[in-house]
Amino acid sequence: MSKYLLNKFLFTVDRDPELVERYREDPRGTVEWWEAEHANRLLSCHGGEASTWLRFEDAEREALAGHDYPRLFELGAHPFLTLTLFIAMFERDHEPMGFQTEYARRLAHMTMPYPDIAT
Amino acid sequence: MAELVAVIASTHHPFYYRASTATGEDRPPFADEWVRKVEAFRETLTKARPDVLVMVGSDHFHQLWLDNMPQFLVGKAPFYDANWYNEEREFGLPRMFFTGQEDLSSYILREGLDAGFDLAFSNELRIDHSITCPIITLRPQNDLPIVPIYTNIFAPPLPRPKRFVQFGRTIRELVESWPADRRVAVIGTGHLSLELGGPRQFGPHGPDPEFDRKAVEWISSGDIEGCLSEVTLDSLHLPGNATHGFMDFMLMMGVAGEGAKADYVDTYDLFHTMEAYFTWYPNGGVA
Numbered sequence: 001m002s003k004y005l006l007n008k009f010l011f012t013v014d015r016d017p018e019l020v021e022r023y024r025e026d027p028r029g030t031v032e033w034w035e036a037e038h039a040n041r042l043l044s045c046h047g048g049e050a051s052t053w054l055r056f057e058d059a060e061r062e063a064l065a066g067h068d069y070p071r072l073f074e075l076g077a078h079p080f081l082t083l084t085l086f087i088a089m090f091e092r093d094h095e096p097m098g099f100q101t102e103y104a105r106r107l108a109h110m111t112m113p114y115p116d117i118a119t
Numbered sequence: 120m121a122e123l124v125a126v127i128a129s130t131h132h133p134f135y136y137r138a139s140t141a142t143g144e145d146r147p148p149f150a151d152e153w154v155r156k157v158e159a160f161r162e163t164l165t166k167a168r169p170d171v172l173v174m175v176g177s178d179h180f181h182q183l184w185l186d187n188m189p190q191f192l193v194g195k196a197p198f199y200d201a202n203w204y205n206e207e208r209e210f211g212l213p214r215m216f217f218t219g220q221e222d223l224s225s226y227i228l229r230e231g232l233d234a235g236f237d238l239a240f241s242n243e244l245r246i247d248h249s250i251t252c253p254i255i256t257l258r259p260q261n262d263l264p265i266v267p268i269y270t271n272i273f274a275p276p277l278p279r280p281k282r283f284v285q286f287g288r289t290i291r292e293l294v295e296s297w298p299a300d301r302r303v304a305v306i307g308t309g310h311l312s313l314e315l316g317g318p319r320q321f322g323p324h325g326p327d328p329e330f331d332r333k334a335v336e337w338i339s340s341g342d343i344e345g346c347l348s349e350v351t352l353d354s355l356h357l358p359g360n361a362t363h364g365f366m367d368f369m370l371m372m373g374v375a376g377e378g379a380k381a382d383y384v385d386t387y388d389l390f391h392t393m394e395a396y397f398t399w400y401p402n403g404g405v406a
Contacts, residue, residue, distance in 0.1 A: 004185055011184065011185075014206060017205070040358065043186060079315055079361075080179065080180065080273070080316055081316075083316035084205060087209055088209065090203065100321040103320070104318050105319040107317055109318075110318050111357065112357065114360055118275040118276065119274070
């Protein structure tokens, strides 16, 4: 389980306008590229000081590659990060607030207690 | 000594700026009443004639991240840039710029450490909408120096509710012992019941109106003990998955004091969340 790495992906993509568009257009390619090139990057450090041990589990990689935000919720990704990034990618395709209500509807099967988001 | 002239607790709704500035068909039907309420709330700060603002909020994974997450952090910088790309993108918030009250930051850090809070600090902090929203609503001219204080209500493990109350009490003690002839207001923002990124998000009102009703009662009556008897880290999951932001209201109850009835209370039931505005005048009125 690498909830931290899921969150790291969502966090680093969400704050980069180019990556937001790249992930929207090519989710699987972006996830594979990011895992190879950036997953181990220690933020604010140069590449020579990257970590060596971070990788997605298969289910996590598939959820990201499939833009599967209900699955990300089930896997314990931080809901604020997921929501913010997916609004950035897909709100434009819907009526005002339409994507947000669709998002809630697609999570309607989730009951309390929600998956643990502690990392 | 400095004087604590106002204690203000508020929600920080990031859509206020866009709603209040929208015109014509873009202006939502709830905007006019919202503006009226915010302007009345603003007057409660204006009347207190503050010189300095201590601003309590919570970074939303902007500068503070899971590789190095502080529980309580005090900004200590001469200036602060504010608002982030994703807040401009999603909420239409403007870039902002603040002057820091750096000597008060130093005082809070030194004395806070000695009072038992192992405070983190930042000498270069870009602040987010948890602090810029109350400036937009309460002090839009943005003419006062600030001390930003961030709490972790976002990335578990979190401090427990009692710790937020204790930190609020300590902030008050530190402000009131600051050896400077200044009028200080402490402004903190959080949430009532709130769901983000879950099935109960963006409903016709907040996800748990009953929690909201009780929360407003606890805050407005200063019922810290009653609040602490019901609110735990576990219980806060029930009203909505982002409701841990209520602990910043509990911090502000700590600043106001046990049994301190708010001098001003207002709420506004919006879709997906209830707005809530509280002001206390610690010395019994506005001098």
